[in-house]
Amino acid sequence: MDAAGERSLPEPGSQDSRAGDDIEIVVNVGGVRQVLYGDLLSQYPETRLAELMGCLAGGYDTIFSLCDDYDPGKREFYFDRDPDAFKCVIEVYYFGEVHMKKGICPICFKNEMDFWKVDLKFLDDCCKSHLSEKREELEEIARRVQLILDDLGVDSAEGRWRRCQKCVWKFLEKPESSCPARVVAVLSFLLILISSVVMCMGTIPELQVLDADGNRVEHPTLENVETACIGWFTLEYLLRLFSSPNKLHFALSFMNIVDVLAILPFYVSLTLTHLGARMMELTNVQQAVQALRIMRIARIFKLARHSSGLQTLTYALKRSFKELGLLLMYLAVGIFVFSALGYTMEQSHPETLFKSIPQSFWWAIITMTTVGYGDIYPKTTLGKLNAAISFLCGVIAIALPIHPIINNFVRYYNKQRVLETAAKHELELMELNSSSAGDGKVGCSRSDLDSLPPEPIGEEGPSWSSRLKISHSDTFIPLLTEEKHHRTRLQSCK
Structure with a gap:
């Protein structure tokens, strides 16, 4: 105990360097200074702050493996981390749970908890929901980026058949990819409207004609228009099925099931009209055909494929x-x-x-x-x-x-x-990074370090490891021109 009567840490490497309940440590996180006691930190010995209590016995190498900087005079540990997130993480030692402050990015807060070695099980359920939502958003962004990259990229190793499938899929499923694809999408949209209008007009008595038995049926012109629309829908569905990368997922998709329901009644009713009369009474055939014609209303749901507003409404209702x-x-x-x-x-x-x-x-x-x-x-x-x-x-x-x-x-x-x-x-960031890859970088990231060659042994001159001074935290420090064997607070705190 010093002259002021306060407990303090011994010098690094001394024999009295030991962890105990009577030890206090001073941490400085992003400029926020806080004193923590050993009896509080020892509740969770696997956390980073608890490991600081026994790191002095290992010398500076052990200290710098846990923190960004250490001041022997003040006996103070420095961390280049978010102080607001640290105030939330420190609650685990007092209350046994962690609450994320409003306004903090959930992914960044998770990274902070990982750095301080605090398990996610201490995060409250209300905050876990925000983290799960943010993860889903990042996965959705990654999925969209991957889809765009797949559309832009051309793999020369693929065969001509595979490239043809990709071109057809892109042409039918992505109207924004080219002007012809946009024209085909508009044409499909207009045919859906025409088919729906023809279905309604076919029920008007003034537009109906009498068949050989004296029953009212649709006008032949309307039937021809209906046949042409069904032919287009059938061709479109078969081409999309042919070019789909996953046939099973395509067949079980909700919108594709709607497409089948819009096409199938036409062929079933056509089959019953020509072949069903031989197997059942004519009255039953007519009733079955009429019931199948009613199922044509399912084609109106095909509009959702070309309308982002209807898709948004569907997901919002879900x-x-x-x-x-x-x-x-x-x-x-x-x-x-x-x-x-x-x-x-x-x-x-x-x-x-x-x-x-x-x-x-x-x-x-x-x-x-x-x-x-x-x-x-x-x-x-x-x-x-x-x-x-x-x-x-x-x-x-x-x-x-x-x-x-x-x-x-x-x-x-x-x-x-x-x-x-x-x-x-x-x-845009990926394109910017790829364009600046050959121009040299001012800083480096963890992936850049993994790609560096191993440090040569026994050669004279400074190596890459001596030219790089990198913080042990997730925030990396720019390249330094001078070799320094010890960190300072200016290097570890921005």
């Missing part, structure tokens, strides 16, 4: 299953309660329209959703009061989950724009 479930639960409870009350209150009226509680469900649905067809309505005073309360509760029940659903849509839409911008920035 993220809003909880809110939609709450909405359905509110409505279900209200429908059951108000339909039972309406049935009970209307029984006293001789001309009541509420015949049973299940029949009253329809009245409760159209009342709570403020549709009000008027086919069923209350006639008693209590019934009208019950109706007024029911549609007021319906407005409240519908309005409550709408705001979270809208927030999910806006959040997902903005997230997609951010990810797209981030992917472009990653490509």
Whole structure:
């Protein structure tokens, strides 16, 4: 103990250098100085701060393997790390858990925890969700960058057949890749609209014609247009299936299943019309064909392939299953309660329209959703009061989950724009790094160190290891012109 009566660390390499509960250490993290005691740090001996208590016995090499700098006069350890993140990480010694401060990047905070050797299990669950979300974003950015690189790159080692598949896939799946691909995408979009319009016009009686049996059928011109559209959809699907890199994943994709449902009814109905009459009655064949024609409405969902807005809406609804479930639960409870009350209150009226509680469900649905067809309505005073309360509760029940659903849509839409911008920035950085690779670098990274040749032994002159002074933290120091055997705080703290 010194003259001031405070506990302090002995000199490095001395015999009294030992770790214990009565030892205190002084750390300076990014300019923030803090005194920590051994009894506090010994709770987690595998962490970096706990290892500092016994590092003095190993000399300067052991000290510099744990910190960026050490001042023997002040007996103070220096770290070139984020002080805000350190304030959060240090909480594990006091509270047994770590909370991430708002505004800190989750990935950077994870790197800080890895540096201080604090296990991620001490991170609170609320903060782990942010970390998982950020990891998903980075994986999505990496996936988008890889897709763009795959489109731009041409592997000369691949055969002509494989290159042809890639060209067809890029031509049909990526309209932004070229002007002809954009024209084909617009043409496909217009054919979807034409096919949907033809399907609707075919049900107009004035546009229908009589067949040999006197039944009304679609006009032959409309059928020819329908056949041409189906031929295009079939050719497009087969080409995309032929060029897809993963056939199984392509076949099981939701949008590709929609494509099959839009094409298949035409061929099934055509088969039943020409061959089914031999195996079953003509009436059954006509009913089956009519049912299959109704399935043509599935082709309207093909528009989602060419509309980013519909895709965003679909993903936003997927993220809003909880809110939609709450909405359905509110409505279900209200429908059951108000339909039972309406049935009970209307029984006293001789001309009541509420015949049973299940029949009253329809009245409760159209009342709570403020549709009000008027086919069923209350006639008693209590019934009208019950109706007024029911549609007021319906407005409240519908309005409550709408705001979270809208927030999910806006959040997902903005997230997609951010990810797209981030992917472009990653490509720009990669292009910048590749263009400056031959111009020389001012600094170096960990990957650059791995690519350096081994240090020659027994040769005169300074080697690359003596010319590089690098911090033991994740922040690297620029190249130094002079060889220095000991660090200073200016070298380790920016």
